[in-house]
Amino acid sequence: SIGLWGKALNYRSNAIRRAGLKSGMRVLDIGCGTGLMSAAACDVMDNSGFIVAIDPSSGMLEQAESRVPEIKIQRGSAANTGQENSMYDFLMMGYALRHVEGLDLAFTEFFRVMKPGARFCILELTKPDRSIRGKFLRFCLKYVWPILTLLKTRSNSARKMMSYYWETIDAVVPPETVKEALRESGFRGVRRKLRYGICSE
Numbered sequence: 001s002i003g004l005w006g007k008a009l010n011y012r013s014n015a016i017r018r019a020g021l022k023s024g025m026r027v028l029d030i031g032c033g034t035g036l037m038s039a040a041a042c043d044v045m046d047n048s049g050f051i052v053a054i055d056p057s058s059g060m061l062e063q064a065e066s067r068v069p070e071i072k073i074q075r076g077s078a079a080n081t082g083q084e085n086s087m088y089d090f091l092m093m094g095y096a097l098r099h100v101e102g103l104d105l106a107f108t109e110f111f112r113v114m115k116p117g118a119r120f121c122i123l124e125l126t127k128p129d130r131s132i133r134g135k136f137l138r139f140c141l142k143y144v145w146p147i148l149t150l151l152k153t154r155s156n157s158a159r160k161m162m163s164y165y166w167e168t169i170d171a172v173v174p175p176e177t178v179k180e181a182l183r184e185s186g187f188r189g190v191r192r193k194l195r196y197g198i199c200s201e
Contacts, residue, residue, distance in 0.1 A: 012040035012123065015201050016092055018193075019121035021045065025089040028113060029053040029071070030078060031096025035064030037123075038071045041092065052088075054081055078106035083113040091120040098124065098172045107185035120187065122178070125169045126200040133197050141169060141198075175200055 016037070021027070023045045029038045032053035041051055053064050054076030061073040076082040078093075078100045091110050100106050110120060128137040142163075150159035175192050182190045193201045 009036060009040055009043065011199075012037055012094060013043045015123055016040060016090075016121050017044050019090075019092075019201065020119040021090050021092075021121070023048040025049045026087065027051045027090045027092065028081065028083065028088045030076075030081065030091060030093045030110070031055055031099065032064045032073075033060050033094070033096065035067040035071070037092050037094035038064060038068045041090075042068055042070055052083070054083075079109055081109055081113055085112055086115050087113050089115055089118050091118065092123075093121075094123045095125065097122055097178070098168045103173065103178065103181040104185060107181055107187070111186045120182075121201065124172065124178075124200050125198055126175055126194065127169055127172055128198055137197055169198075 021041060021044050025045060027038075027041050027045075027049055029035075029041065029051060032038055032055045035053060038051050038053045041049070047070055051068075051071040052074060053061070053068075053071045054074050055061050055064065056075065056077045058075065061075065065071065065073045074082060078096075079102060091114055097103075114120065128135070128141075146159045146162040149162045150156065153159075175194075179190050179192060195201065
Protein backbone atom coordinates (compact mmCIF):
# COMPACT_ATOMS: atom_id res chain seq x y z
CA SER A 1 0.00 0.00 0.00
CA ILE A 2 2.96 2.33 0.58
CA GLY A 3 3.92 1.95 -3.09
CA LEU A 4 0.39 2.71 -4.25
CA TRP A 5 0.21 5.77 -1.97
CA GLY A 6 3.50 7.00 -3.39
CA LYS A 7 2.27 6.62 -6.99
CA ALA A 8 -1.00 8.37 -6.15
CA LEU A 9 0.86 11.26 -4.53
CA ASN A 10 3.29 11.50 -7.44
CA TYR A 11 0.48 11.68 -10.01
CA ARG A 12 -1.35 14.37 -8.04
CA SER A 13 1.86 16.38 -7.59
CA ASN A 14 2.60 16.29 -11.31
CA ALA A 15 -0.98 17.17 -12.24
CA ILE A 16 -1.24 20.24 -10.02
CA ARG A 17 2.23 21.35 -11.08
CA ARG A 18 1.07 21.12 -14.70
CA ALA A 19 -1.99 23.18 -13.74
CA GLY A 20 0.19 26.02 -12.47
CA LEU A 21 0.73 25.47 -8.75
CA LYS A 22 3.90 27.25 -7.60
CA SER A 23 5.77 27.85 -4.38
CA GLY A 24 4.28 30.31 -1.93
CA MET A 25 0.70 30.16 -3.20
CA ARG A 26 -2.40 30.30 -1.04
CA VAL A 27 -4.32 27.07 -1.81
CA LEU A 28 -7.83 25.77 -1.14
CA ASP A 29 -8.30 21.99 -1.28
CA ILE A 30 -12.03 21.34 -1.77
CA GLY A 31 -13.42 17.96 -0.71
CA CYS A 32 -10.00 17.11 0.71
CA GLY A 33 -10.93 13.61 1.90
CA THR A 34 -7.92 11.96 3.51
CA GLY A 35 -5.55 14.72 2.41
CA LEU A 36 -3.77 13.30 -0.64
CA MET A 37 -4.19 16.49 -2.67
CA SER A 38 -2.98 18.63 0.23
CA ALA A 39 0.04 16.36 0.65
CA ALA A 40 0.78 16.71 -3.06
CA ALA A 41 0.50 20.51 -2.85
CA CYS A 42 2.92 20.57 0.10
CA ASP A 43 5.31 18.51 -2.02
CA VAL A 44 5.07 20.85 -5.01
CA MET A 45 5.41 24.04 -2.94
CA ASP A 46 8.08 22.56 -0.66
CA ASN A 47 5.95 23.63 2.33
CA SER A 48 6.30 27.29 1.31
CA GLY A 49 2.61 28.11 0.79
CA PHE A 50 -0.57 28.10 2.85
CA ILE A 51 -3.18 25.37 2.41
CA VAL A 52 -6.74 25.31 3.70
CA ALA A 53 -8.45 21.92 3.31
CA ILE A 54 -12.24 21.68 3.53
CA ASP A 55 -14.57 18.71 3.64
CA PRO A 56 -18.10 18.14 4.97
CA SER A 57 -16.88 15.08 6.92
CA SER A 58 -15.15 15.64 10.26
CA GLY A 59 -13.70 12.11 10.01
CA MET A 60 -12.06 12.91 6.68
CA LEU A 61 -10.72 16.19 8.06
CA GLU A 62 -9.12 14.36 10.98
CA GLN A 63 -7.40 11.96 8.59
CA ALA A 64 -6.23 14.82 6.38
CA GLU A 65 -4.80 16.70 9.33
CA SER A 66 -3.08 13.56 10.56
CA ARG A 67 -1.51 12.99 7.12
CA VAL A 68 -0.56 16.64 6.53
CA PRO A 69 -0.15 18.49 9.86
CA GLU A 70 0.92 21.68 8.02
CA ILE A 71 -2.55 22.37 6.62
CA LYS A 72 -5.46 24.22 8.15
CA ILE A 73 -8.67 22.17 8.15
CA GLN A 74 -12.24 23.53 8.11
CA ARG A 75 -15.70 22.07 7.66
CA GLY A 76 -17.13 23.16 4.36
CA SER A 77 -18.79 21.99 1.18
CA ALA A 78 -18.53 22.73 -2.52
CA ALA A 79 -21.59 24.98 -2.42
CA ASN A 80 -20.51 26.70 0.80
CA THR A 81 -16.76 26.82 1.34
CA GLY A 82 -16.99 29.29 4.21
CA GLN A 83 -14.14 31.35 2.74
CA GLU A 84 -13.88 35.07 2.07
CA ASN A 85 -13.95 36.62 -1.41
CA SER A 86 -10.81 36.59 -3.58
CA MET A 87 -8.58 34.76 -1.09
CA TYR A 88 -6.82 32.03 -3.08
CA ASP A 89 -4.20 31.73 -5.79
CA PHE A 90 -4.99 28.09 -6.53
CA LEU A 91 -8.02 25.86 -5.99
CA MET A 92 -7.98 22.10 -6.39
CA MET A 93 -10.42 19.24 -6.17
CA GLY A 94 -9.22 15.66 -6.37
CA TYR A 95 -11.75 12.95 -7.23
CA ALA A 96 -14.61 14.62 -5.39
CA LEU A 97 -16.53 16.24 -8.25
CA ARG A 98 -18.70 13.12 -8.67
CA HIS A 99 -20.11 13.82 -5.18
CA VAL A 100 -21.10 17.43 -5.96
CA GLU A 101 -24.75 18.26 -6.49
CA GLY A 102 -25.24 21.34 -8.64
CA LEU A 103 -22.11 22.19 -10.61
CA ASP A 104 -23.27 25.77 -11.22
CA LEU A 105 -23.61 26.51 -7.51
CA ALA A 106 -20.25 24.93 -6.71
CA PHE A 107 -18.31 26.59 -9.53
CA THR A 108 -19.82 30.00 -8.78
CA GLU A 109 -18.68 29.57 -5.17
CA PHE A 110 -15.19 28.53 -6.27
CA PHE A 111 -14.92 31.51 -8.62
CA ARG A 112 -15.92 33.83 -5.76
CA VAL A 113 -13.05 32.80 -3.49
CA MET A 114 -10.36 32.94 -6.19
CA LYS A 115 -8.09 35.94 -6.71
CA PRO A 116 -8.04 37.47 -10.21
CA GLY A 117 -5.79 35.28 -12.35
CA ALA A 118 -5.98 32.31 -9.96
CA ARG A 119 -5.96 28.74 -11.26
CA PHE A 120 -8.35 25.84 -10.57
CA CYS A 121 -7.46 22.19 -11.13
CA ILE A 122 -10.00 19.35 -11.07
CA LEU A 123 -8.81 15.76 -11.10
CA GLU A 124 -11.52 13.22 -11.84
CA LEU A 125 -11.91 9.79 -13.33
CA THR A 126 -13.82 9.71 -16.60
CA LYS A 127 -15.93 6.86 -17.89
CA PRO A 128 -13.84 5.07 -20.55
CA ASP A 129 -14.89 5.51 -24.16
CA ARG A 130 -16.12 2.75 -26.49
CA SER A 131 -12.74 2.02 -28.04
CA ILE A 132 -11.10 -1.38 -27.52
CA ARG A 133 -8.87 0.14 -24.85
CA GLY A 134 -11.87 1.80 -23.23
CA LYS A 135 -13.83 -1.44 -23.17
CA PHE A 136 -10.86 -3.18 -21.56
CA LEU A 137 -10.67 -0.48 -18.88
CA ARG A 138 -14.40 -0.80 -18.22
CA PHE A 139 -14.09 -4.57 -17.82
CA CYS A 140 -11.15 -4.24 -15.44
CA LEU A 141 -12.78 -1.56 -13.30
CA LYS A 142 -16.17 -3.23 -13.18
CA TYR A 143 -15.15 -6.86 -12.71
CA VAL A 144 -11.42 -7.49 -12.28
CA TRP A 145 -10.57 -4.82 -9.70
CA PRO A 146 -13.33 -5.85 -7.23
CA ILE A 147 -12.30 -9.50 -7.51
CA LEU A 148 -8.61 -8.69 -6.99
CA THR A 149 -9.57 -6.56 -4.00
CA LEU A 150 -11.50 -9.49 -2.51
CA LEU A 151 -8.60 -11.90 -3.08
CA LYS A 152 -6.09 -9.50 -1.53
CA THR A 153 -8.14 -8.34 1.46
CA ARG A 154 -10.43 -11.34 2.03
CA SER A 155 -13.07 -8.70 2.70
CA ASN A 156 -16.43 -8.76 0.92
CA SER A 157 -17.01 -5.20 2.16
CA ALA A 158 -13.85 -4.08 0.36
CA ARG A 159 -15.06 -5.83 -2.80
CA LYS A 160 -18.41 -4.06 -2.56
CA MET A 161 -16.63 -0.75 -2.06
CA MET A 162 -14.65 -1.26 -5.28
CA SER A 163 -17.86 -2.19 -7.12
CA TYR A 164 -19.42 1.03 -5.83
CA TYR A 165 -16.29 2.87 -6.98
CA TRP A 166 -17.02 1.76 -10.55
CA GLU A 167 -20.65 2.84 -10.19
CA THR A 168 -19.51 6.37 -9.25
CA ILE A 169 -17.24 6.45 -12.32
CA ASP A 170 -20.03 5.15 -14.55
CA ALA A 171 -22.34 7.92 -13.33
CA VAL A 172 -19.80 10.76 -13.44
CA VAL A 173 -20.76 13.99 -15.22
CA PRO A 174 -19.34 14.08 -18.78
CA PRO A 175 -16.23 16.29 -19.20
CA GLU A 176 -17.92 18.57 -21.74
CA THR A 177 -20.70 19.30 -19.24
CA VAL A 178 -18.10 20.18 -16.61
CA LYS A 179 -16.25 22.47 -19.01
CA GLU A 180 -19.44 24.28 -20.01
CA ALA A 181 -20.48 24.76 -16.38
CA LEU A 182 -17.05 26.24 -15.60
CA ARG A 183 -17.35 28.72 -18.48
CA GLU A 184 -20.86 29.73 -17.42
CA SER A 185 -19.57 30.41 -13.90
CA GLY A 186 -16.96 32.87 -15.19
CA PHE A 187 -13.89 30.69 -15.71
CA ARG A 188 -11.69 31.38 -18.74
CA GLY A 189 -9.13 29.24 -20.54
CA VAL A 190 -10.98 26.05 -19.59
CA ARG A 191 -9.28 22.94 -20.97
CA ARG A 192 -9.13 19.22 -20.29
CA LYS A 193 -6.33 16.71 -20.65
CA LEU A 194 -7.08 12.97 -20.63
CA ARG A 195 -4.38 10.67 -19.31
CA TYR A 196 -4.24 6.87 -19.23
CA GLY A 197 -7.63 6.71 -20.95
CA ILE A 198 -9.52 7.46 -17.72
CA CYS A 199 -7.87 10.30 -15.76
CA SER A 200 -9.15 13.79 -16.57
CA GLU A 201 -7.27 16.92 -15.55
